[in-house]
Amino acid sequence: MPDGDRFHGLSGLYQKPYRILCEGKLERNECAWMMMEALRKDLNKKGDAAIVIAKGMGELLTQVIKDSSNNESIDFADLSKKLDRLAQQANIPSRTKSLILDAGKSFLNDLRYGQQFNISKISEAVIEGYMQKVYVSEFEGRIPLIPNDHAKVDNLTFTERIEVLRKDMFAQISAWAKKANVDEGVAKLRRNRRSQVKEIDLDEDLL
Template identity: 50%
Template structure:
């Protein structure tokens, strides 16, 4: 697909090809996920990168430390934690839309800690980085797909939505791996996609019975 070939006005250029593939329906879920991952990983490396990862990790460290310091006989000051997230995000030297995704990531994890009673807090830095990558995926691709009156190739919205939902587990699995590596290295340059699933070719002369 040539550069500048826009088939969805609300998607950036990186995501035009994956969207086009999803609409045309000529591949399987593993292949769709493969091209979406390529776009997402390039987006993360180009537009978010090391700085956003460091801020997300720092936010996770803050949450981990503050929750670790709470004794069994006292309650967590959730409002204070939420305010601290806003403060850290406000000081982050990144673009406004990156700040917003950092805020969503931090407060999303905070919400889980509060209402889902996550007992394990040692991995909060990685959890916030992972949530940041998830927020990038949702904000830049998943949530923008419905924002068009007519889909490419005249496919209906329900079909496109079904295909997007089908690749979500595969996307989230790789995002989790990227977060682990990015948190450990405080870098994104070595993030790679998992190999695509190999589909066995059927021998037409093979007796399948």
């Protein structure tokens, strides 16, 4: 890709999927396939330690919920501090720590406000939340910084494509979270089976 076509808010991993999404020449499934590979590589780059910490947070939350069912009240302030300490134990970049901690505390917030959970899948849920936050932070969260002039795509059309893509990505992330929880790592993550690829007319609705 020529330098003039680079999108400086995104890391190199997400440059091509973003361009393809803007251009709208390929079907939805192919856009998702490319984005899944970018995210898979990003998760691998961030490493197994992030998964181990996220799983540890899930195990802590699981134990607290079990204790609370035995008539022990939950001290949410103390639990929040324990999540902080778990995140700080990881020898990983601060940005990755922040994403893991956000996932753990999002779950804690849901717990505080009475949401019910499958107690056997809490670690998996925290890992899934971490992966979702990586996707949103590293891709969607950087899009407003990037001009779309080269693609001439209007904001409404592009927003609709992003929303549809997120559904596909989160479905894949859910499957990855199950695998990563078992493996305590990301090395063996694989994408779902690839759909047949075809180019579409630029005026065709991607949704």
